[in-house]
Amino acid sequence: MEDCLAKKMEITVSEAEKRTGRNAMNMQETYTAYLIETRAIESQGEGQCAPMDSLWRRYSEFELLRNYLSVTYPHIVVPPLPEKRADFVWHKLSADNMDPDFVERRRIGLENFLLRVASHPVLCQDKIFYSFLTQEGGWKEMVNETGFQLKADSRLKALNATFRVKNPDKRFTELKHYSDELQSVISHLLRVRARVADRLYGVYKVHGNYGRVFSEWSAIEKEMGDGLQSAGHHMDVYAASIDDILEEEEHYADQLKEYLFYAEALRAVCRKHELMQYDLEMAAQDLTSKKQQCEELATGTVRTFSLKGMTSKLFGQETPEQREAKIKVLEEQIQEGEEQLKSKNLEGRDFVKSAWADIERFKEQKNHDLKEALISYAVMQISMCKKGIQVWTNAKECFSKM
Amino acid sequence: DTSLAEVNSFSPSVPISPSSMINHYKFEDEPELRDLFITVDDPESHITAIETFITYRVVTKTSRSEFDSSEYEVRRRYQDFLWLKSKLEEAHPTLIIPPLPEKFIMKGMVERFNDEFIETRRKALHKFLNRIADHPTLTFNEDFKIFLTAQAWELSSHKKQGPGLLSRMGQTVRAVASSVRGAVKNRPEMFTEMNDYVETFSQKINILDKIAHRIYKEEKEYCNEMKEYGPIHTLWSASEEDIADSLKGVASCIDKCCKATEKRMAGLSENLLPILHEYVLYSEILMGVLKRRDQIQGELDSRIDALANKKTEKDLFSEEIGKLEDKVECANNALKADWDRWKQNMQYDMRSTFTNVAENNLHYYEE
16 A cells, blocks of 8 residues: 555545425425545644545435546446445334434445545546545536546446356356355355344333333332332443444444445456456457358368358359458458457457455455454444443342342 | 121131230241241052052151140141041131142143152142141131041041031022122122232242243253253364364353253242242232132121111121121121231242242252
């Protein structure tokens, strides 16, 4: 990460605001806008801060940026955006996009996205990305002017290639399987985690009922009264503690979600490779058949059955001039084809090389991040248990005084 | 009037003196001074042409001189326990007789006697007999002794003696009559306070019982989800290299959490739930005891009223009234003493069971 943008510039998504405006169909809509603040980092750091620039962007603009990057750098595993809609929610979390907790978590996710792009050695140098951060007006037009949408591969084409490609690089095939497995295991994990959170919430909250009943019961008791009352208080504390615990866990879930979406980005790179490989194979096939045709015309032998052959048999041979002309055209085409094949081959090899380099970088990042996430999850659990120990120690004391 | 006679023959039925209060204490807190040890175990099912039922083995060990032997082993069925309880209630209408487990459980079980039900019932029956043994008055009850020592045929022939169905019906009629009469006019303040207390206590204990069951249920569901949660991490570790160990570590920790939860649940079901349930039943019993006391007083009051209206036959009445007054006083005293004893027990039980819950939770979190 030698000279990436993240080192030169501080980037934060500091605020989120509800806005109303008119959409493309001139209908009123509500959306959330996010404030991006940037500030150049002075290498001297004399206590003088450069001025902070800021501009507002909405989620759809982030999407546009990401689409642009994926098309322009198909060999790069492009960082994913946080989810569009709230998924894997357990019952207390709202699935509403306008819910303040969701908006807050999305704000953090968007900031994370920008930081990831800014720390990527290749992506951070992109001018469109830079203008996204710094140029408020006219950015959309600038992106569209790059004409990146034309470069995008059609989904259908990609699907076709996936099925028909004969000789993809084995590493990419393995990677494809890995990313499928990763996607399925993480989404399963997130789903069950949401259910576990639900149940844990239930256990804690029902204990809160103890608090109320103990307090009412203590009113009619003489000696037991004090003990009951204070124990009840601790039960309330216990029940309330689950809210913070689960909020922290949501953060862990978001970290896993990022890699769930990263799996999709991995798949995209694999698809691109398959597409290029398929293209290459088709071009090679085309060239071979042209060469064959040429040979047949030159030697006059018909090796394979062809409609041309039949018609010429039925309606008589062509004149030697006609044949010469045809051969000439074919030879030109063959030459073109060979050059194209050469460059396609080169392209393909370059792609594989640079893609694989980025994939290695990604693997390291993923292992590091996931390990940290697991560790922080364990730390969260330990802190939850410590809180539990404290509450029940207090409660035990109260009970023994009853 | 059999109940009065029996109250008098079992003295001291009114242990108000300080020294006998000390005896109370010793019974509960120092089991070495106990001289009667009872266990209920070994449920066995019996199939006859008419019915299927379960008998339990009741083993008694004692050093008391009233008992002919120092060890007894008999088999009893639930009906026998019911009989014992009703005899005790007859003999001591204003003493707090411990609760018996219910006849049926409402949850609509397919099999009338599954293992869990039998075990819960066995534990409750064991508790029932031990509570009677610990009670300063009830422990010397003759029917109790017969229950513990008689062979099956001896018990059935003894059961057939004594006030039968008609007398019990008479009691019921009197109970209904007095409740129709409404609240007793001259009820001493102390018993009104008790009544209020029991009403509130009953409410609260029922809610606590529900809460505890709910917690148990939630913990069970939590455990089930965790059982699925752990293996996913193991599955994931199969696709990874670098982080495989971390993932496997998480998976094994989740399994441990699961086991710790199961321990916690077991603690609840062995300790807290049965005690809360017992006190739910106790609150009903207390209501019954207070009603019976009111009845007895009601009899006295109605006689006094009758006397006020009929100046003649004064002597006859006054003797009767005298007897009734004694009866009321005995009943009141018995109840008061027993009440204090019950409250102390309850306090002790609640304290120890909730402390136990707290400890279990501590162990859970420590693990």
